[in-house]
Amino acid sequence: MxxxxxxxxxxxxxxxxxxxxxxxxxxxxxxxxxxxxxxxxxxxxxxxxxxxxxxxxxxNPIELHPLEIKKSLSTDFIGNNVYYFDSLDSTSKKAKEYYEENGAVVISEEQTQGKGRLGRAWCSPKYKGLWFSIVLTPKIEPQYAPKISHIAAAAVIKSLTEIGFKDVKCKWPNDILIKDKKVCGILTELSAELNMINYIIIGIGINVNLDKEDIPDDLKDKAFSLKLASGEEVNRKSLLVHILNNLEPLYKDFEDNMDIKSSLEICRKHSAVIGKEVYIINKGVSEKVEVMDIDSEGELIIKDCHGEIKSIISGEVSVRGLNGYI
The missing domain is CATH 1.10.10.10 (Winged helix-like DNA-binding domain superfamily/Winged helix DNA-binding domain)
Incomplete structure (x- = not known):
């Protein structure tokens, strides 16, 4: 009551x-x-x-209170159920408990065991960022699941530009950058059988109001926050609502029509790697290549040192710039 x-x-x-x-x-x-x-x-x-x-x-002392968020959403199903926690080891781990709730959102003020790609630790200080996961149950075959990363990236990029951020870039396909430093990481986890998906968890971590001292010393040359980029605090609830509202139509296009054209247009326009020479790191082996494009399937098109054109599937490599993070 x-x-x-x-x-x-x-x-x-x-x-x-x-x-x-x-x-x-x-x-x-x-x-x-x-x-x-x-x-x-x-x-x-x-x-x-x-x-x-x-x-x-x-x-309301709780900026990310579920009732405040749900009141502001214009979605049909994403965010119908919002679960808020003061502290969790991982929002994606918790989200798996709600695997049957399509569109459920799990938010935590901090993560004590946040993870990025390849099991890397993700710093998630309390009340400073957006650490959340979204449950999706798409009726698609498992091989199409990697496209979800591009949809999530497009939703974050679109939202950041809508609230006034410039120089927003996507480092294919999981990292969002401002001034060539990482402000957001996206990790997509899949539970599937041979020809059907049980659920997909999109984990999103955004360094919103982190100060310089909140960023570990070994990451200061790679990591950034929206507050450091803009010089002022950013309303976390407003940003989260933008992301959820932008994600749903992009996701619906994909689930209903297998169409990620709109998402890819956003990712291409804001690409941090197209037209650049980068290192592709696959299973510890580094190869210098030129990035040509992102194709209609969301795969990275590269030209290797022998002039051969290849496509790289999302998730199988890491991309590093020649002079640092990008």
């Missing part, structure tokens, strides 16, 4: 709602309403109480 009162206050934020109106809506006594309001105040919610006016929610 406390959550129902909170939901009602959030829906009418900055507007006074009388205790009588709340009690009638929820079929409880006005004394019960007062007790629940008191409990919410003790949890840190700032609620004005004025005689003959009622109650008004002034401030």
């Amino acid at each position: 406390k959550e129902e009162i909170l939901r009602y206050l959030i829906e009418n934020k900055n507007t006074f709602i009388s205790g009588e109106k709340i009690s009638k809506k929820l079929n409880i006594s006005r004394v019960a309403v007062w007790k629940y309001i008191t409990a919410l105040k003790e949890e840190g919610f700032v609620i004005d109480s004025v005689p003959n006016k009622g109650y008004m929610l002034v401030n």
Whole structure:
């Protein structure tokens, strides 16, 4: 019942709602309403109480509260269920518990065992970033699953540009960069049988409001944050809502029509590697190549040192720039 009162206050934020109106809506006594309001105040919610006016929610202390997020979404299914945690070892690990809930979103204020590609550790300090995972249950064959990485990358790129960031680039296909430093990593995990997908977990980690001291010394030349890039704090809820709202139509195009054209156009336009010489690292072997394009299947087209044109499948290699991270 406390959550129902909170939901009602959030829906009418900055507007006074009388205790009588709340009690009638929820079929409880006005004394019960007062007790629940008191409990919410003790949890840190700032609620004005004025005689003959009622109650008004002034401030929600949890920036990423599920009710706040769901209220702001324009999606059909992504974010219908949002699970919020103060701390988790990994949002992707937790998301697997909700594998039957298509579009479920798991958010944590910190990850104690966050992972990137190839099992690398991911620094996820508390209240500073967006650390979240999305559950998808597409009706597609497993070989098409790698395309989901491009869709997720496109959604993040589109969202960052919409909120005003410049020089946003995609380092094929999992890393999003600003000023050639990583601000976001995307990790897609698959559970499948021979010819069907059980579920896909998209794990997204974004360095939103990290300060310089939050970034490990060995990553300062590679990692960045949106706050360091812009010089000011970024609203995490607004960015998350942008990403979820942008992800759904791109994903629907793919699931319904096997079409990732829109996603690839975004990734190509913001590519950090097309037209550059890079090192392709595959199973510890490094090869210098020139990146030509990303093809219609999302594969990286390269020209090797012998002039031979090849395609690289998402996930089988790491890409490194000749003079550093990119």
